[in-house]
Amino acid sequence: MVVFEPLDDPLKVLPLPLKLLALLGVNKNPSERFRLYAIYAYLCIALFIPKLCLGYETIPQCFRSIAEGMFSFNTTVTFIxxxxxxxxxxxxLQNLKRFTEIVIINEDYEQILVRLNTAIHKFTKYYFIFTNGIVVAMTSSTIAGMFYTYYTKDSERSAAFPLVFENRLYxxxxHYNLGHCFVHQALMFFALYILLVMFTAKAGTLFGLIRFCSTVLGIIVLKIERLCQIGPVDQYTAELSEIIELHQLVIKCSRQxxxxxxxxxxxxxTGCVFIWCFML
Structure with missing residues (x-):
């Protein structure tokens, strides 16, 4: 899988988050976004439309389902x-790549960027593993609850099975048929896994971009502090010109x-506020 591939070039800008974005179909060219459109369609049909339109048996189910829907939409809104x-x-990304190409001539700055890219790669990978553990815990506990409910319920009374996502599905x-419940869980697990990959790609991309921009600003500060160590006037002038160029580049990166x-x-x-309101 893409997440577990090694970091082949530690000087690339956000290689793993960008691979996840490409896997999800996030692309500048609309004709190459078919995977993203397919994901939108599946999530709408399997998740959002049932939660909004098919009703609930109890008020607690309704509030839980709306909170789940808001959480899911809060993840997908980034990819909208x-x-x-x-x-x-x-x-x-092009400006950050250009910055990297300029400063890696110096070994100290190269090592700073290598450590940065390695940290972003590890953060994205471990974030996926941690979130995957949460998904496995959710699904396994739900399945265990299904079997417990099935084998302990009174034969004369019906008992509702727990669902990983609380919503009717056409x-x-x-809630009351074990076979149907497994079908529901399988469809919801696929939706949950899509949200997991989206969540990881979003976190890796946004964290990586913010961390990269703050690091290149730190490199400029370091270059300014080292100006006093340069003796010859021509080298001092060349270094100062490079600092000015890099500073203008970083300002452009910050605005982007x-x-x-x-x-x-x-x-x-806004989505987080709504989630907490419905969960409370």
Whole structure:
């Protein structure tokens, strides 16, 4: 799988998060977004439409389901907005790559970027593993609850099976028919796994971009502090010119990062507020 592939070039800009984005179909060219459109269609049919339109048996089921739907939408909203920001994203990646090519001549700065890329790669991989553990715990506990309910229920009374996602699914009687319940769980597990990959790609990309921009600013500060160690005037002038060029490049990167994050973080914050309101 892409997540467990080794870091082949530690000087590439966000290689693992970008691979996950490509796997999900996030692309500047609309004709190459078929995987992303297929994911949207599946999540709408299997998750969002049932939660919004098919009703609930009890009020607690309704509130739990709406909170789950808000959490899921809070994950997918990034991938609704990110394709609209592809020009900024590609420009930012190109500028960060250009910055890397300029500063790696110095071994100290090269090692800083190598450590940064290694840390981003490990963060994305371990984030996926940790979140995967949560998904496995959710599904296994739900299946255990299904079997416990099935074997301990009174034969004269019906008992509702627990579901990994609380929603009806069209003609499937998932709460009271064990076979239907397994079908429901399988369809929801696929949706949950899609959300897991989306969650990892979102976290790796946004964390990586913010961390990369802050690191290149730190490199510029380090270069300014080392100016006093340069003796010859021509070397001093050349280094100062390079610092000015890099500073202008980083300012451009900061503006591009701001353009990418403004609407996404606003949508994330608003979604989190709604989630907590429904969970409380």
């Amino acid at each position: 907005m990110l394709p609209l920001k592809m020009n900024n994203l590609e420009g930012l 003609l499937i009687d998932s 990062l701001q353009n990418i994050l403004m609407e996404i973080l606003l949508a994330q914050f």
